[in-house]
Amino acid sequence: MNVLLEKLFPSNLATYIGSLNQQPRSLYSTAVAAVATRRRFSELSLVTMASIPLSWRFKEMEKVDQFVSSVKDILVPHHCNSNIEEERLKKLINAKEKTAIIHCYVQDALGGPKATVWEVARSVQTVNSPTTFGQVRVVDDLLTAGADRDSEKLGRTQGLITxxxxSEPALTMNLNFYFNAGQHKGSSICIGGRNPMNNKDRELPIIGGTGVFRMARGYAITNTLSFDAVSNYGVLEYTFYVAYPDYHHEGV
Known part of the structure; x- marks a missing residue:
């Protein structure tokens, strides 16, 4: 088989059949070559295929398929990365905890040509409900450092509110505060829970995060700083009280 592969596909020196004993890292590139070879076999012209004995074709293609099947479960993304993540998790669990207070504002455009909150579903009761019960909206609000919409941009607030x-105006929220600028660029904080809108200050749990805030916990206090009923535009103030493993210090 190697002779034929070298003849038909000189760029793929057919060394992969004997590479099953290699480590997963080298198997990854080997498997990619095997898959490419399998595809090229299937794309051979009828004239070329006719010159290859049928019994040989079935036999050798079966070898390629068996190899690809045996390698797919031990490729680098599955095998090696899982070990890396296991070690990272151990370090995260044992890492010293760090705390932070993060203050920011959400620019909540409920209407207008540049609305960032949109209804995606409602129940049969929503239209007659004093609390718009059953209304589901998707959010992609601007996150800023100051209350003014033109203040420093920190990221986006994205998720679902229902x-x-x-009985009373209250939302069930699942929101991700993704920072694409500033000190926490590339990280996010996720909150979820009940938001009773008639209360001045509302508390929501921090249920996780990514980046710097992996395995984050804590709570957020939010309030409606302002709301313009004409433009349907609100500014929400958020303060996060967050605890998270100092994994950078631990070298994770």
Whole structure:
């Protein structure tokens, strides 16, 4: 088989059949070559295929398929990365905890030509409900360092909010505060829970995060700083009280 592969596909020196004993890192590139070879076999012209004995074709193609099947479960993304993540998790669990207070503002454009909150679903009760019960909206709000919409941009607030109380205005929220600028660039904080809109200050749990805030916990206090009913535009103030493993210090 190697002779034929070298003849048909000189760029893929057919060394992969004997590479099953290699380490997963080298198997990854080997498997990519095997998959490419399998594809090229299937794309051979009828004239070329006719020159290869049928029994040989089936036999050798079966070898290629068996190799690809045996390698797919031990490729680098699955095998090696899982070990890396296991070690990282151990270090995260044992890392010293760090705390931070993060203050920011959400620019909540509920209407207008540049709205960032949109309804995606509603129940049969929503239209007649005093609390818009059953309304589901998707959010992609601007996150800023100051209350003014033109202040320093920190990132986006993205997620889902649902009117989920029959008696009073309250939202069930699942929001990700993604920082694409500033001190926490590339990290995010995720909050979820019940937001009773009639309360001045509302508390929501921090249920996780990414980047610097992996395995984050804590809570957020939010309030409606301002709301313009004409333009349907609100500014929400958020203060995060967050604890998270200092994994950078631990070398994770």
């Amino acid at each position: 009117s989920s109380d029959l």
